[in-house]
Amino acid sequence: MCKHVEILDAKTREKLCFLDKVEPQATIAEIKNLFTKSHPQWYPARQSLRLDPKGKSLKDEDVLQKLPVGTTATFYFRDLGAQISWVTVFLTEYAGPLFIYLLFYFRVPFIYGHKYDFTSSRHTVVHLACICHSFHYVKRLLETLFVHRFSHGTMPLRNIFKNCTYYWGFAAWMAYYINHPLYTPPSYGAQQVKLALAIFVICQLGNFSIHMALRDLRPAGSKTRKIPYPTKNPFTWLFLLVSCPNYTYEVGSWIGFAIMTQCLPVALFSLVGFTQMTIWAKGKHRSYLKEFRDYPPLRMPIIPFLL
Amino acid sequence: MAAAAATAATKGNGGGGGRAGAGEASGTRKKKGPGPLATAYLVIYNVVMTAGLRFNLKGIVPSSVVLTSFQVMSRVFIIWAVTHSVKEVQSEDSVLLFVIAWTITEIIRYSFYTFSLLNHLPYLIKWARYTLFIVLYPMGVSGELLTMYAALPFVRQAGLYSISLPNKYNFSFDYYAFLILIMISYIPIFPQLYFHMIHQRRKVLSHTEEHKKFE
Numbered sequence: 001m002c003k004h005v006e007i008l009d010a011k012t013r014e015k016l017c018f019l020d021k022v023e024p025q026a027t028i029a030e031i032k033n034l035f036t037k038s039h040p041q042w043y044p045a046r047q048s049l050r051l052d053p054k055g056k057s058l059k060d061e062d063v064l065q066k067l068p069v070g071t072t073a074t075f076y077f078r079d080l081g082a083q084i085s086w087v088t089v090f091l092t093e094y095a096g097p098l099f100i101y102l103l104f105y106f107r108v109p110f111i112y113g114h115k116y117d118f119t120s121s122r123h124t125v126v127h128l129a130c131i132c133h134s135f136h137y138v139k140r141l142l143e144t145l146f147v148h149r150f151s152h153g154t155m156p157l158r159n160i161f162k163n164c165t166y167y168w169g170f171a172a173w174m175a176y177y178i179n180h181p182l183y184t185p186p187s188y189g190a191q192q193v194k195l196a197l198a199i200f201v202i203c204q205l206g207n208f209s210i211h212m213a214l215r216d217l218r219p220a221g222s223k224t225r226k227i228p229y230p231t232k233n234p235f236t237w238l239f240l241l242v243s244c245p246n247y248t249y250e251v252g253s254w255i256g257f258a259i260m261t262q263c264l265p266v267a268l269f270s271l272v273g274f275t276q277m278t279i280w281a282k283g284k285h286r287s288y289l290k291e292f293r294d295y296p297p298l299r300m301p302i303i304p305f306l307l
Numbered sequence: 308m309a310a311a312a313a314t315a316a317t318k319g320n321g322g323g324g325g326r327a328g329a330g331e332a333s334g335t336r337k338k339k340g341p342g343p344l345a346t347a348y349l350v351i352y353n354v355v356m357t358a359g360l361r362f363n364l365k366g367i368v369p370s371s372v373v374l375t376s377f378q379v380m381s382r383v384f385i386i387w388a389v390t391h392s393v394k395e396v397q398s399e400d401s402v403l404l405f406v407i408a409w410t411i412t413e414i415i416r417y418s419f420y421t422f423s424l425l426n427h428l429p430y431l432i433k434w435a436r437y438t439l440f441i442v443l444y445p446m447g448v449s450g451e452l453l454t455m456y457a458a459l460p461f462v463r464q465a466g467l468y469s470i471s472l473p474n475k476y477n478f479s480f481d482y483y484a485f486l487i488l489i490m491i492s493y494i495p496i497f498p499q500l501y502f503h504m505i506h507q508r509r510k511v512l513s514h515t516e517e518h519k520k521f522e
Contacts, residue, residue, distance in 0.1 A: 182473040264478035 003064060003071055007035055010053040010076035022064065022073075029060035031075070045083040045154040049075040061223070083154035090144040093163045097171030098137040104175035105130045116181045123185045125193050129178050129261050132200055133171075136253065139208065147211050149218045151225075170269045178261050186262040199256030206249035209235035214246070227292050240296075241304035243285040247277040248302055278302050353383055359417075374500065382409065385451050389486075392467060393458040401457060405450025408443045415439060437508040444504065448497055455486050462486060 005019040017038050022031065032044035048057040051067065053076040064073060105126075109117045121127065177183065186192040213236045217226045230237045238245035254270035281301035288295050300307060360372075360379050390402055419436045422428040461467070468482040 177472075177477045177479075180472060180477070184473050184475050184477055187475055262475065262477060264476040 003069075003073055005031055005034075005064070005073045005075065007049070007075050007077050010050065010078045013053075016077060024063075024065035026064045027060060028058045028062045028064075031064070032060070035077070042077075042079060043083075046080045048078040048080050050078070052076065080156065082157035084157045084160055085154050086150045086152060087144060089155060089160050089163060090148075091141060092160060093167045094137050094140045094144065096164055096168040098134055098141070100168055100171045101130065101133050101137075101175040104172070104179040107179065107181075111176070112181055119181070121179065121181075121183065123183065125185050125260065126178060126183060128193065128197065129257070132197070132257060132260070133175075136204065136257075139204065143208070143211055147215050149215055149220065149222075151223055170265075170272075174261075174263065174265045174269060177263050177265055184262070186260070192262070193260055196256045196258075196260035200253050200260065201256075203249040203252035203256060206235040206238065207246055207253065209233045210238070210246040210249060213239075225291065227288065227295060238304075239299075241299060242281075243288055243299050243301050244277075244281040247281050248304075251277060251302075278307060353386060356382065356413075374503070377496075377500075381451070384489075385454065388468075389455055389458050393461050395461050396454055396457045399454060399457050401450045401453030403450075405447045405454065408447035408450060412440065412443050412447070433511065437504070437511055440504050444501055448493065452490055452493060455490050459483060459486060 002021045003024055005017075005022050006015060007017040007019075008014065009016055017035050019031070019034050022034070028049060029044065032047045032049065035047060035049075036043055044060075050057055051069070051074075055076075057078075058067070058075070067073065104111060107116050107119055186196075213228060213231055213233070216231075217228055218224050228239050228243075230239045235249075236245070238248060242248050251270065251274045254266070254273060258266040258270050278301070285299070285301035356379055360375055385405065390397060396402065415432065415435045419428070419432050422432055462469075463483045468480070470478065470480050472479050
């Protein structure tokens with residue numbers, strides 16, 4: 001028995017679309033596609049359909065039949081604004097720092113004085129830092145392409161400007177000092193650099209292990225959510241103590257890089273990143289607690305026992 | 308900003324205290340140049356203002372947290388990081404200009420909040436709050452910009468708050484360039500804040516019918 005669907009504007013209550021003869025097993029995703037036909041400027045990714053004008057958005061997977069609606073379902077529509085895919089945003093925001101750092105490393109003209117154009121630093125740590133920084137962003141790019149399984153397809157377009165300003169800006173700021181002709185190597189010399197490098201490498205491996213573990217929790221193309229648990233890989237044992245060990249390892253990597261380069265802007269970048277990741281980790285932790293009754297009680301969001 | 312607000316002592320009623328402090332000292336502020344009285348006034352003023360922000364965050368005072376935070380931050384910056392830090396500008400007329408503009412604005416603003424909380428807002432106060440800014444705001448901004456501009460040569464000369472390479476933290480900061488950047492930032496920011504107030508004015512003053520019950 002077919003249903004009818006009417007879509008009203010959430011703010012003005014104006015009737016935007018009427019769909020008759022909709023299958024009861026139709027999903028919200030399919031209804032969004034039908035809506036796009038009459039309003040092509042509102043592609044599915046920018047549609048938010050709800051049962052109540054001020055309520056939560058319905059999920060794409062929700063089935064019409066299972067919703068609390070009568071023979072004619074009324075949905076309220078809100079325009080989420082221009083959208084851009086997560087993959088595009090990630091690739092752009094990570095490619096920038098990779099490229100920008102190298103401009104400073106090779107001392108491209110107009111950055112430092114002309115007598116330094118295309119010269120090379122005499123400090124080993126500067127070359128090491130370039131390798132680490134570049135490795136980090138190459139890893140991120142590859143993970144974006146081959147590892148991550150995103151929950152959402154898109155995000156608002158304005159995010160790309162905000163995110164790129166953050167990543168590219170900080171990359172340029174850090175790279176400027178590390179590759180500066182007047183750069184001062186770490187106070188404790190090779191010892192400090194070796195220790196910092198060890199921290200960096202361990203945390204990079206840790207971060208990658210967590211990304212792989214999270215990927216394996218979710219089959220390709222699905223949006224399932226499960227509690228992550230430690231696997232045979234020792235790096236994943238951090239799951240015993242934190243909900244988001246990927247963020248823990250990420251902060252660790254940048255702390256390592258800051259100690260290696262003994263550069264204040266790197267420390268500031270680590271601090272800002274840590275603040276943002278803590279906010280995300282707390283949110284994620286809260287979602288886990290809400291969704292799973294049996295969530296391990298020992299776990300903290302990002303720092304074992306503390307935060 | 309929230310941290311700054313949290314660490315500022317809650318000096319009693321933010322609204323009433325601020326009004327008394329500002330009113331009292333503005334009388335003595337007529338002569339140019341600093342002095343212990345002016346410093347005391349500015350300290351009280353700053354602390355109360357930050358305490359006021361805390362009340363704002365708690366929802367007691369109805370005003371945008373972002374905008375007021377911005378205002379508090381910029382005022383604290385002008386007072387401490389410019390006027391107090393560069394002694395040579397303290398006798399400039401521009402300092403008098405922004406202090407007078409701020410003082411009058413705050414007397415009206417805190418009266419507005421106080422009367423609103425008491426549910427007895429005279430139309431005159433509401434009108435003053437949403438009209439006098441038209442002159443006071445540009446006046447304050449001019450005072451601030453001129454003060455910063457006056458401070459520039461002294462900052463350059465003394466290398467104030469600046470650090471240059473090489474140093475072991477591989478960091479540099481040029482306060483002179485920073486001040487210029489701040490001054491430039493007024494160009495996009497000030498019109499937005501100003502037109503926001505104009506928009507608010509149109510909204511609030513056209514709803515006089517609803518607000519008659521406050522009188």
